[in-house]
Amino acid sequence: MPRTNFRRRSATCATLLAVGATTVFGGAGVANASHSATNSLLTASDGTAYITMNNGVRLQAEGYTVTDAAWSPDGSRAVFVTDDGDIATIRWNDGSSIYSIANPDPGSQRANPEWVGNGSSVVWAAKSAGSPWRIEQSVSAYGSDITTRSPNDGRHYLDPDTGDGQRIVVQRQADDGNGNPTGTPEIGFLDGSTWTRITTDAASPTLSPDGKRVAFVRSGQIWSSDLTGGDLVQVTYTAGERDDPAWSPDGGIIAFRQGSQVAWAAADGSWTGVPNVVSGLSGMPECQPRNQNRVVRLSGADRYGTTSAISQSHWASANSTTDQRARAQAVVLSRSDTFADALGGSALAAAKQGPLLMTPPTALQPAIATEMRRVLAPGGTVYLLGSAGALSTTVEQQVKALGFTTVRIAGADRFGTSVAIANAVDPAPDMVLAATGMNFPDALAAGAAAGAQNLPGKGSSAVVVLTNDDKLPPATKTYLDGLSADSAVVGVGLQGATATEPYGAIPLYGDSRFETALLTAWAFFGGENHVGVATGMNWPDALAGGALMASLDGPLILAPGTADSLGPEVEELATEFSGSLHTGLVFGSAAVVNDVQADGLGRFLSGPAGYVATANATDVGLPTAGTTAQRTTAAPAPELRTAADVADAAKAAQRRLAE
Template sequence: MVFQRQDDDGSGQPTGQPAVMLYDDSIELGSKTRLLDDNGANPSISPDGSRVAFVRDGRIVVADLRGENEVRLTPEGVQYDHPTWSPDGRTLAFSSATGARQVYTAVADGSAAPVAVPGLNGVPAYQPHRKERVARLSGTDRFATALAVSRSHWRTLGSPTDQRRGANAVVLSRSDTYADALGGAVLAAEKEGPLLLTPPAELAASTRAEIQRVLTPGHSTVYLLGSSGALSTRVEDQVRAMGYYVQRLAGKDRFETSLAIAKAIDPMPDMVFLATGMNYPDALAAGAAAGAQNEVDSDYSAVVLLTRDEVIPPTTKAFLDTLPRDLRRIFGIGQQAAMAAYSYGTDSSVWGVWGADRYETARDVAVEFFEGQTYTGFATGTDWPDALTGGALMGVLGGPLMLTPGTRAELGNQAVSLLHETSGSVHTGLVFGSPSVVNSAQQAQIGVGLSGPLGFSSATNPTSGTAVSRG
């Protein structure tokens, strides 16, 4: 939190200038307070916790939480006071400090002059809530849903008006089974590109078009997951003929393929997420969590490796043995993988995260590895394709992937619980898949959980940068 400090002379009378201070209770050592401005008053922190507005010599000033990157919203010569943020953090309201105390508003980036609010005087206050959004990313089948997920975030090549991120790579997985793909979401997040699907024998036409939409030939790589038995040499040749570099990540089975994917991310990762490769739900939740650790400028790298339920395959164990014991962190996601992790080691570098079922495990992963996220993803827990491609996006956006119980009328207690706990920071719920897999009733419950009685807004397959963008 931020606060104003005012020294006194011992009798309660203020002396000297007020100062704006930051108090951070997450600091473990040393002082938890930090000076932001030695001549500021009446601070107000932004809704996302990244900026602070305050008054200095009668002017409204916005700065980051280091007291840097200042923006002065009001001109010299006029006295203003009482800055307060709008719920979306885009504007501030404040009042003149003299006369009738006229209320003004101004955009928080200082790009326009303050504007008076007719007929409104006194100390301003915004209604402290906004309508949150639920966006459904879906198509008529798993291929089309993967395309909708990609189009929601990655910009089109050569579009001067598209301000979204450009993709650096594409990860390509077979569309008929999950075995080789469970580590792919982490790879897509780390390489900063979408995860797309194709049949094993032939590159799907729609997938071909999406690769061409986001990647520049001659400069970009398409990663193929699995051996030629998973994605054929014809698919590989088709991708090469389009002008892209191809890197195939494969082993003799799903376990060695997950290891090849992990080494392509980081041969010495800081965090290893173990999940059973004999089923898909736990690995999908783990993929979003691991992917979120690999964001640009992160101090950590993370990978997903597969277990044979409660057994760690020999090649995976040999890889774990190469990691420095004093630096590694191993997380068993789901009960089987947690037992496998504990069988490998019981020291402080090994943890288990699991619940009574796949839905509770997904929630526990969300609670353990995310804090202050602005996006939460939702996909059916009864099938894998939409959760796989959606989980790759969640890794990029830095949000968890929750699993819902198919097309039941109720969203599920675990997802509802997470919504209640995180609605203060989450502004968008992303639903992956059509109403035939995550129905409209569940979508509505997500909106209510995020936004409450004010209501929520809905979108289907948004493609604007403000709809699905990490910022």
């Protein structure tokens, strides 16, 4: 697969790179996001194609000019307004790695996009001719809906800024009757679409990294206050006009524009002399946070140990009242010797809010029994996938003897079982993903995607059913024939798409299992914080891993596990979504997914601070997990991808592969 960028334009200019180089900032009259970090680098841009760092390095956006750019929480990507009105992102060390988030909106202006919270979404200001400025927000990936955040009250809302949390601070002004801001500006918060004033006679607000203070411009000087407008601190004192303040990620200084120069002063107001001018920087200041990400390998001595490690990474111990991990409401149990009955299990596990575990068909495996007792309170429900020929009555009795209630979900064959699992998730799902049941890769990627749609808060449902390669077996055909017209069908993989073509299925397939998994990730996800990687050559680790990824609202991507270089599909996804990704999960030991693959994942999802490799972590999905300061307890609501969204994203994804 050729490596492409969705809206990449070629250029003959070279990109200058160096170890520790960063990206961007630019525009006029904007404030800048302040994500916390212990290390950072001050950067600036002046509306050209270049982003200049205070170590002398310049990064060129190939084929574009960069306006109003701002850094992701880990410093891996910067979001900016292109010369043709896109909202796009650029990689910190690759001026050709440019991806669109929002296509141009004819007749509208856009300005100063910012990463919100943990990078899952981006906010910016937009203006149609003759109308006031408004605040818009979207998931930080192409193909997501754009939401207007500001009230439609005839006032201008502009200069948004964010930090580690979800709060957005903006400037507000009256309208002059011709679509231009006028009068004394004021600053305040947009919570949802509700405006709350902080203070008046203030412009260009920027939040402190800890979210407790806001800096702003008043009468040409930089000031800060608490979030009620009190506890005023004057940051600059000498004559001159200053604008566009930006906190350093450690909260110690505030940089700002002073004419064409970049300068700074102590945030506590203790420096009363002439501000410190930064040599070599001009235009708009921006501090690039340098936060480490992490790669977590989840593995054991065998498939049972790996399955248990995957469960322990995210699900709490039922008998602990202080365990902050997610509380399992159920367990899904599948056979461990073949994949056929389990391919719909990831969607079921996410819908029932619990891990997917596996055992031999004839007896409950001891390590799995131990994990089941750990994660599920007595009386909890264990869903058994398949008939007694798949999981024996002995297994069922052993599960009951542990104090659990069992529910067997089975059909006459693998196809009937997939339909029974689908009905257990939702008899009238919003989306049905169909993949061949004669092999595992396409259905594994589909399971994580479908499961993520079943998460609480999304208000949607999706299931996986199986085809007999490119034909429909009777059980699946009967199921599809009985669907409501409101249920959309998605054919994942060429065989699944071919089999379901008579049902108007949305086709989603590439030339290989790896491309199909990438296309599925593009179509169903965006702004995710976690990505899971499993070998594309075997199924057990990916099966349990896919269930976890569904619960984390992240994609499962397949890698050539023992190859001597990272698969291009993994590189593509990790690079494009690195602005929101903070954790890569590798399912299986180094014998299954080698260290070359794990290291490549870490390098491509991280910024200049790199990543930390860990094994069998038990805090995956916790708001404060990992080494990075951008973790936030104010997580956004899960993103819903409607069938129309998936259809549009699938078409765009197919075009990307053809480039």
